[in-house]
Amino acid sequence: MPRTAHTSVPILPVLAERWSPRSFDPETVLTPADLASAFEAARWTPSSNNTQPWRFIAGFRGDATFQTIVDNLMGFNQVWAPGASALVLCVAQKFEPNGEPIAYAMYDLGQAVAHFSIQAHSQGLSVHQMAGIERDALTHAFNLPSGFEAAVVAAVGRLGDADALPEQLAEREKAPRVRHDFEEIVRFEGYAAD
Amino acid sequence: MPRTAHTSVPILPVLAERWSPRSFDPETVLTPADLASAFEAARWTPSSNNTQPWRFIAGFRGDATFQTIVDNLMGFNQVWAPGASALVLCVAQKFEPNGEPIAYAMYDLGQAVAHFSIQAHSQGLSVHQMAGIERDALTHAFNLPSGFEAAVVAAVGRLGDADALPEQLAEREKAPRVRHDFEEIVRFEGYAAD
Numbered sequence: 001m002p003r004t005a006h007t008s009v010p011i012l013p014v015l016a017e018r019w020s021p022r023s024f025d026p027e028t029v030l031t032p033a034d035l036a037s038a039f040e041a042a043r044w045t046p047s048s049n050n051t052q053p054w055r056f057i058a059g060f061r062g063d064a065t066f067q068t069i070v071d072n073l074m075g076f077n078q079v080w081a082p083g084a085s086a087l088v089l090c091v092a093q094k095f096e097p098n099g100e101p102i103a104y105a106m107y108d109l110g111q112a113v114a115h116f117s118i119q120a121h122s123q124g125l126s127v128h129q130m131a132g133i134e135r136d137a138l139t140h141a142f143n144l145p146s147g148f149e150a151a152v153v154a155a156v157g158r159l160g161d162a163d164a165l166p167e168q169l170a171e172r173e174k175a176p177r178v179r180h181d182f183e184e185i186v187r188f189e190g191y192a193a194d
Numbered sequence: 195m196p197r198t199a200h201t202s203v204p205i206l207p208v209l210a211e212r213w214s215p216r217s218f219d220p221e222t223v224l225t226p227a228d229l230a231s232a233f234e235a236a237r238w239t240p241s242s243n244n245t246q247p248w249r250f251i252a253g254f255r256g257d258a259t260f261q262t263i264v265d266n267l268m269g270f271n272q273v274w275a276p277g278a279s280a281l282v283l284c285v286a287q288k289f290e291p292n293g294e295p296i297a298y299a300m301y302d303l304g305q306a307v308a309h310f311s312i313q314a315h316s317q318g319l320s321v322h323q324m325a326g327i328e329r330d331a332l333t334h335a336f337n338l339p340s341g342f343e344a345a346v347v348a349a350v351g352r353l354g355d356a357d358a359l360p361e362q363l364a365e366r367e368k369a370p371r372v373r374h375d376f377e378e379i380v381r382f383e384g385y386a387a388d
Contacts (some may be wrong), residue, residue, distance in 0.1 A: 056381070
């Protein structure tokens with residue numbers, strides 16, 4: 001079921017149509033080649049001083065990487081995310097090898113996953129990002145180098161049937177998409193004095 | 195001068211062609227209406243628990259908001275950024291009103307600015323994000339509500355003549371665009387044991 005955003009002004013279809021489902025088609029099989037363009041889009045994301053503080057570890061349903069990620073999802077993410085075709089651990093480089101913090105690591109990783117998601121959506125795939133993950137356990141399980149930390153997991157696949165989800169999740173899947181009003185997030189001068 | 199990324203596999207043209215110039219056309223005048231779609235794209239960005247921890251304060255060349263932002267740019271950002279048509283202060287909500295941290299505020303703001311930039315690029319505008327800003331001074335200057343912090347400034351305008359920049363910046367503007375190798379950032383299993 002498409003769930004195009006009701007925008008107040010037109011935006012690129014790929015941005016209006018992108019949303020984060022929990023229902024994935026359990027028959028869809030993806031391979032690394034299917035995600036190559038999405039990773040390439042992430043690779044060309046801008047970052048502060050071109051630090052590129054992002055790394056990705058992709059598992060595909062049935063392989064050991066996928067299972068390790070599933071094992072470290074929190075709460076109801078363990079219910080729906082195993083139905084995705086791929087789970088991608090998104091890693092932030094938070095410190096340089098000399099120990100200096102990379103202040104914009106999470107900001108820049110967010111940008112990179114946005115580019116990844118937009119490219120994937122343009123190829124008929126859906127992406128749902130999860131912060132509800134066991135970050136420390138994943139950092140250890142994949143033996144991330146010093147300074148690198150598990151940050152987010154992105155589930156990737158083809159949109160499935162919302163009604164195949166457990167009832168509570170199916171309701172959320174079909175609820176209207178909502179955002180703050182435009183005027184709440186955009187202004188042209190500072191906030192009024194208290 | 196277009197500077198399309200040399201991608202190893204095809205990606206959306208809007209993603210391949212997007213880059214972050216410092217040369218902006220000084221004749222181009224933008225208004226809030228010109229940025230409406232870019233802000234709308236940001237508005238529909240996904241975020242952790244739909245917290246939407248982003249706010250934007252846009253100034254246009256010649257107005258007081260623009261000047262306040264210029265006054266709080268660091269180093270050589272003060273040299274080139276005043277040539278942009280608009281400067282957008284991107285604000286992260288780092289704490290809920292009850293003081294609870296919003297852990298993914300910077301990550302989600304990064305996603306929103308990515309969506310903003312991609313939409314703007316699709317309309318013939320260029321965006322260059324800057325972390326080199328006086329964050330505390332901007333947070334105070336615009337009287338941001340408690341829990342909100344200045345994070346990044348995005349310069350927006352039409353691409354200008356690289357050779358109009360000071361020599362050192364002009365050289366950087368024309369240097370090849372580089373990124374880590376694909377294999378360095380994407381893998382399918384954990385890192386080897388030390």
